Amino acid sequence: MEITKTVEAPIFGEMISPANLGGMSLSEVKKLDLQIGNKTYKLDQVFSIEELDSENKLVLAGDLSHVRFVGSRMTEGNILVEGRAGPYLGDSMKGGEIVVRGDADSWLGARMLGGAIEVSGNAGDFVGAAYRGSVKGMKRGTIKIHGSCGSWAGFRARGGLIWIDGDAGLLPGMHMSAGEIYVGGGCGGMPGAEMVGGKIAVSGHLSGSVLPSFSYDKKSRPKIGGVKLEKKFYAFTGDIAQGGSGKLYIDEEANPHLKYLEDL
């Protein structure tokens, strides 16, 4: 299905998931209610739906940057977004797979409980994070971003894997208690602030230094997402201010400004 309507108001697309649409006929799907801002539309007023793909696969095309909560709580099946995805994609998803051929917005895979998300472009802030006020971040599953992501990736994560090929913004892995985050590029600063468990590896340049509440252990080659990394990393434990025992790895080569650690 392809989005045909351009709107500025948010579109609430909670029911757009393969499990929800799978059991319905084409005409039933077209008549589903869709909330846009404070008005209710029918699904076929917003999307052109020619046919439903096989039962467990859903292809969305066009600029979906206003469509929120696609694949929310999905348990199985596949969603392919050909274009730009909106915020809260894969919110609380339990299983299945979401692939985005384009950019994703903020809160990608927030409070995720299982399944996999792959984004070929960039993602916004709060990837796999807990919602405001809640302590329940991502618990299981994997999120793979081939581009870069914004700040607070893996905020309060309780498990799972976030793999970012590009750069990460500020505070990746803030307050995380378990799980793994790999940042292939640079990091905006303060990785792992308040973390109590889990692993974070930054393979590019880190702006500023590691937080003073992390203690330097030694150099090592960490294993993230089952892969033993090739390069050598400075390994830290923290955040001691929270009594934490999380592991933080910062690449040696890309961070000559951390060389002073070797003399301590």
Next chain:
Amino acid sequence: MSILIKNGFVYDPANKIEGDQMDVFIEGSKVVESLDNTEWVLDANGMVVMPGGVDIHAHIAGSKVNSGRAMRPEDHQGHHYPRTSFTRSGTGRSIPTTFVTGYLFSQMGYTTVIEAASPPMKSRHTHEELDDTPMIDKAFLALLGNNWIVTRLLRDGKLEEASAFIAWVLNAVKGYGIKIVNPGGLIAWGWGRNVSSIDDHVPLFDITPREILTGLLMVNRILGMPHTIHVHTNNLGRPGNYETTVDTIKALDPYSSSTPSIHITHCQFNSYGGDSWATIRSGAEEVAREVNSREWVTIDMGQLGFTATTTMTADGPFQYVLYELTGAKWLNADVESETSAGIVPVIYRKKNLVNAVQWSIGLELALLIKDPWRLFMTTDHPNAAPLTYYPTVLAWLMSKEYREKTMSGKFNKRAKKRSVLPSIDREYTLQEIAVITRAATARALKLMDKGHLGVGADGDVAVYDINPRKTEFSKEYELVRKAFRRAKYVVKGGDIVVINGEVVKQVYGKTMWVNSLTPQRKEAAEQIVASEFEKHYSIKPSNYVVEEDYLKKPLEIRAGGF
């Protein structure tokens, strides 16, 4: 509007009517003897008709409730109430917004709710929120058990002056009664300390909780307040605290009378036995024995529900303990020279020993106290469970089978041996339910026109879709829950406000307050205010006063001496 509620099974314990099939007539805002012509006929055939519910203890308005809302955005998530043609929108589960709070109470057939604790200094905020809460009549109890000026006057034995000052405060802030939270303990909390028994010394004030309690009991009598002192005891929420509760009751023995003298609130939280969290057991039997033997003591349950909720109380030191236990977020506040307050979110779990024992204690208290007129159903909303748990609590009281079902599965096995609940067979009758949810609470608050359906009573009626002649409550507890969750019809002040569990009209109830400030007391109080107030407060007395025209629909109730 004239309304005929036809052919229902009427449960009106105050007028000794138990399930008789009869009609109820409402003209204007009052119940009347009969009607000549009726505009509206509500067919209650095969249904239960009761007076509108009266909740004696809930936290629904004021600065701490609002701080709780701000502090817990996750409590709003997934709990949205969209606007309808009759109602406004809102959010929230354990601390709903003011509008949703009003609607939820009304949908359950409640028409009067007492906000249980508001610092006098914050009462302007409390009134603003109460004015915003639709569908119910309301009032608030003012926190006076740790007020520095009151405490100093009591220490010096100046009961008359203390009475005059309290009358002035209640008049100034438009409060309904005297609430005492952890007497002396909150003063101590200002220095990071607490008191551990009713004979403990309150630092820097040379007084004990016992003296504060007895002093305020006398003040309450001198002023002739409609409600008794409303006490949240010392040591609340600590293992072994049933002794403190028993001590508190015994401390008032020398002042006993034939009329109610003390209300001990959310008694579940202060009836713990054992001496640590690992050895916690129920102390409900001991507390119930003391309450049963004294006709001047009333209590409410504070029944716990297995759910995520938000605790909010003026008991700052206890909230600190809870924060240390749970590691959850914590808000601590100090209201200058009046009280403290704290907020901590909690999750009560069946498999947790302490939570399971807590759950048992509330029900044990309700089932062991023989006189339903001295026990009231509350969940201390939202501390032990949100208000949406009221129907579940009623179903637990009415069905042993339902209690046993709750005690199976994940329910902590050790907890079952720490209370006598599994051996109690008592099941509440519908009449007793009507007593503990409306008749007795209205009587305890001396709301003469509420809690009954006699001629002249307020036109507050709830009709529940359950047939008492055909339903076996002990087995069909799900029907009980369903019926009490969504009333069939609710009439509030002569307006039909709920039909089939949905709000069909938004009305605003009155804010009741008690005036006991006689001219003599006014003179005495003004002298105290002139000499003491600015020593202790950062604001001027004129800013402390909430004028009556600031309230949307005030209802002044004059107490003894006028």
